[in-house]
Amino acid sequence: GENVEQHPSTLSVQEGDSAVIKCTYSDSASNYFPWYKQELGKGPQLIIDIRSNVGEKKDQRIAVTLNKTAKHFSLHITETQPEDSAVYFCAADRSEGTYKYIFGTGTRLKVLA
Amino acid sequence: GAGVSQTPSNKVTEKGKYVELRCDPISGHTALYWYRQSLGQGPEFLIYFQGTGAADDSGLPNDRFFAVRPEGSVSTLKIQRTERGDSAVYLCASSLGLATDTQYFGPGTRLTVL
Numbered sequence: 001g002e003n004v005e006q007h008p009s010t011l012s013v014q015e016g017d018s019a020v021i022k023c024t025y026s027d028s029a030s031n032y033f034p035w036y037k038q039e040l041g042k043g044p045q046l047i048i049d050i051r052s053n054v055g056e057k058k059d060q061r062i063a064v065t066l067n068k069t070a071k072h073f074s075l076h077i078t079e080t081q082p083e084d085s086a087v088y089f090c091a092a093d094r095s096e097g098t099y100k101y102i103f104g105t106g107t108r109l110k111v112l113a
Numbered sequence: 114g115a116g117v118s119q120t121p122s123n124k125v126t127e128k129g130k131y132v133e134l135r136c137d138p139i140s141g142h143t144a145l146y147w148y149r150q151s152l153g154q155g156p157e158f159l160i161y162f163q164g165t166g167a168a169d170d171s172g173l174p175n176d177r178f179f180a181v182r183p184e185g186s187v188s189t190l191k192i193q194r195t196e197r198g199d200s201a202v203y204l205c206a207s208s209l210g211l212a213t214d215t216q217y218f219g220p221g222t223r224l225t226v227l
Contacts, residue, residue: 004155006155034215034216042220043117043119043204043218043219044156044218045218046215046217049215089156091155099146099161099168099169099208099216100146100161100169100172101216102158103156105153105154105155106153106154
């Protein structure tokens with residue numbers, strides 16, 4: 001079936017360094033790719049998204065890049081802060097007849113002070 | 114404005130019992146989704162409503178699971194004859210209703226089946 005692979009599963013960085021999380025999707029019909037941040041005991045919170053008609057999007061310290069040919073997209077966090085520590089999920093939509101998302105398995109990011 | 118709300122936040126039940134989980138979507142959102150998240154995993158799709166009707170229920174694991182949205186707003190996920198394997202966080206999300214609309218998630222209900 002359709003799936004989204006996410007790497008790495010855990011990532012530790014020093015405060016102020018950059019963090020990169022990568023995802024690969026299999027459904028060539030996917031057109032929308034959101035990234036969610038999930039803190040302990042809370043629901044996923046959208047932090048940034050990208051649509052298939054653009055290759056890169058930036059919002060302050062967070063950026064996402066998309067390569068539709070290779071079917072992969074990445075999250076970049078610069079100048080990391082301790083409050084960035086959380087689990088991050090990538091997702092891809094299934095636009096053919098259903099609006100559900102397929103999620104990656106998550107990356108636990110730890111920002112060390 | 115108010116986000117997606119879910120009640121209860123935690124539910125502990127015994128194997129074989131029936132449970133209901135409630136979701137209140139963002140006002141004006143016509144699309145509503147249920148996902149299930151097991152420990153250490155990403156959310157997995159269960160069912161999607163457009164208005165009152167279930168447009169896609171392909172993710173429901175078996176016929177013990179059922180969901181309704183009778184007035185096109187609040188939704189209830191119902192699980193009959195619960196099993197220990199049903200233990201997970203059940204997440205609800207809503208969106209404006211178009212294919213390209215972002216889904217906004219609630220805080221989830223943690224279900225524990227003893």
